[in-house]
Amino acid sequence: MAETDEVTVGVIGLGAMGLGMGLSLVKAGFTVTGYDPADGARRRAEAEGIAPLASAAAVFGVADVIVLSLPTAQHVETVIAEATEAGWLAEGIAPKVVIDTSTSEAAVSRRLSATLDAHGHGFLDAPVSGGPSGAASGQLSVMLGGDPRWVAQGMPALKAMAARIIHVGPSGSGNVAKLVNNMLVASHMVTTVEALRLAQASGVEPEDALRVINAATGRSALSEIHFPTWVLPRSFNSGFSTGLMRKDLRLARALAAEVGIATPMADRAAALWDEANSGLSDGDDFMLMGDPAVDRLTEKEKP
Numbered sequence: 001m002a003e004t005d006e007v008t009v010g011v012i013g014l015g016a017m018g019l020g021m022g023l024s025l026v027k028a029g030f031t032v033t034g035y036d037p038a039d040g041a042r043r044r045a046e047a048e049g050i051a052p053l054a055s056a057a058a059v060f061g062v063a064d065v066i067v068l069s070l071p072t073a074q075h076v077e078t079v080i081a082e083a084t085e086a087g088w089l090a091e092g093i094a095p096k097v098v099i100d101t102s103t104s105e106a107a108v109s110r111r112l113s114a115t116l117d118a119h120g121h122g123f124l125d126a127p128v129s130g131g132p133s134g135a136a137s138g139q140l141s142v143m144l145g146g147d148p149r150w151v152a153q154g155m156p157a158l159k160a161m162a163a164r165i166i167h168v169g170p171s172g173s174g175n176v177a178k179l180v181n182n183m184l185v186a187s188h189m190v191t192t193v194e195a196l197r198l199a200q201a202s203g204v205e206p207e208d209a210l211r212v213i214n215a216a217t218g219r220s221a222l223s224e225i226h227f228p229t230w231v232l233p234r235s236f237n238s239g240f241s242t243g244l245m246r247k248d249l250r251l252a253r254a255l256a257a258e259v260g261i262a263t264p265m266a267d268r269a270a271a272l273w274d275e276a277n278s279g280l281s282d283g284d285d286f287m288l289m290g291d292p293a294v295d296r297l298t299e300k301e302k303p
Contacts, residue, residue, distance in 0.1 A: 007031070007065065007156070007157075008030070008031045008033060008063045008064050008065075009025050009030045009031070009032050009033075009063055009064070009066070009067060009157050010033050010034055010035070010053075010059035010063030010066045010067065011025070011032065011033075011034040011045075011050065011059075011066075012034065012036075012056045012066065012067070012068050012069070012070065012079055013069035013070045013075075013102075014034050014036035014041040014042065014044070014045045014050070014052075015036070015041060015069065016135070016239055017069045017101070017128070017131075017135045018034070018069030018101075018135075019041070019044060019045055019048070019050075019135075019136075020132050020133075020134075020135025020136035020137075021067055021101065021161045022034055022045060022048070022050045023050075023135075023136050024135065024136065024137070024160050025157060025160050025161065026049045026050065027138070027160070028138070028159075030157065030160065031051075032049065032050045032051070033050065033051040033052070033053055034050045034052060034059060035052065035053050035054070035055060035058065035059050036052075055082070056079045056083065057082045057083050057086040057088060060086065060088035060089065060096065061086070063096070064094070064096060064097075065097050065098075065099065065154055065157045066096060066097070066098045066099070067099045067101060067157065067161075068098065068099065068100045068101060068102055069101050069102060070102045071102070072102070072104070072247070073102070073104040073105040073108040073109075075102070076100055076102055076104055076108065076112070077108060077112070080098070080115075080123075089116060089121050090119060091119045091120055093121070095122065096121045097122035097123070097124065097150050097153045097154045098112075098121070098124065099154050099157065099158065100112075100123065100124065100125050100126060100127075101127060101128045101142075103175070103178050103179070103182070103244070103247070103248055104127070105175060105251060105255075106125070106145075106171075106172030106175040106176050106255065107172070109123065109171050109172045109174075109175050110170075110171045110172040113125075113171035113172075114171075117147065117150075122146065122147065122149065122150025122154065123146065123150070123171065124144060124145065124154050124171075124174070125144070125145040125146065125171060125172060125173070125175045126142050126143070126144050126145070126146075126154075126158065126174055127142075127143050127174055127175060127177075127178035128140040128141065128143075128161075129141040129143070129178070130162075131238060131239045131240060132239040133239070134163075135161070138161055139162070139163045140161055140162040140163065140164075141164040141166070142161070142162045142164065142165045142166065142174075143166055143173075143174040143177040143181070144158070144165055144167045144168060144173075144174045145167075145169060145170060145171050145172050145173035145174035145175060145176075145177075146167075146171050147171070148167075151167055176255065178248075179248060179251050179252040179255055180252065182245065182249070182252065183248070183249060183252040183253075183269075184220075185221075185222065186245055186248070186249050186266070186273060187265055187269045188220045188221075188222040188223075189226075189289050189290055190269050190272055190297065192222050192223050192227060192290065193231075193289065193290045193291070193292055193296075193297070194297055195209065195218070196210070196227075196292045197292050197297075200292055206227075206292050210223055210227060210228065226287060226290070227290060230285075230287040230290075231287055231291060231292075234291070236287045236288050237285055237287075238285055238287045240285065240287075241282060241283060241284065241285060241286060242273070242278070242281065242282055242284045242285070242286045242288070242289065243281075244286070245273060245286045245289075246270075246273055246282065249266065249269065250270070252266060253266055253267065253270060272297055273289065277296070277298070278296045279294075279296060280296070
């Protein structure tokens with residue numbers, strides 16, 4: 001029997017990321033159901049073979065593994081509370097595992113993990129990297145936190161969605177790893193566009209400067225992938241918003257304050273990413289911050 005046989009996976013949050021993960025699960029042979037409050041999202045999912053249900057709690061009622069792709073930790077808590085109230089996470093129910101792919105908060109994940117484990121169910125914090133294209137192709141990277149027992153139960157679904165799965169440690173570890181990663185991404189964006197603007201002003205075109213950077217020690221995923229793919233062609237459609245980057249920076253800095261670690265570079269990056277300084281709204285694609293033709297790096301309001 002294949003490891004996908006007789007296993008139902010539910011996806012809650014059928015936006016660009018959730019829909020892509022759902023499609024990868026369907027391709028892998030799972031029975032997939034899901035929920036999203038938006039009618040359009042549910043219709044798109046149904047057209048792709050994902051059976052839509054009327055509520056998030058209803059997904060818990062039929063699924064063995066539940067994948068969450070939600071905006072904030074508060075949304076995650078609400079969904080778990082609704083499922084608990086409906087009786088789908090009670091003791092005696094066949095063990096379920098929740099895989100939270102949202103960029104959430106470590107403290108929330110640890111609390112939910114402890115609560116679900118006490119009732120015989122698992123909760124994994126599993127934030128992802130790779131964007132909508134990676135979700136749809138099953139090529140995501142997963143930063144995973146959770147008890148090995150629940151990791152094992154969730155692994156078949158995780159393998160369907162991801163090419164790289166890194167089990168960082170116990171509950172909350174995946175959240176921490178994702179926040180420090182995105183803290184670096186925010187800073188790399190600022191330093192890369194600053195370097196390209198300097199090169200261009202000094203007579204070297206950004207494309208040529210990037211060829212050198214990517215063959216030398218200044219390279220990063222931003223210079224190797226993001227700038228050539230979305231900035232230099234001026235498409236600016238990576239699928240990740242400026243608002244989400246600001247949220248991740250805010251959460252990373254809050255975590256730093258909680259544990260007493262100074263992050264002066266992240267603080268500076270956050271000031272530059274602020275709408276008053278960058279001129280970018282939360283709905284703008286975050287790659288617009290890297291446009292070498294626009295100077296967004298002059299701080300207009302001191303923090």
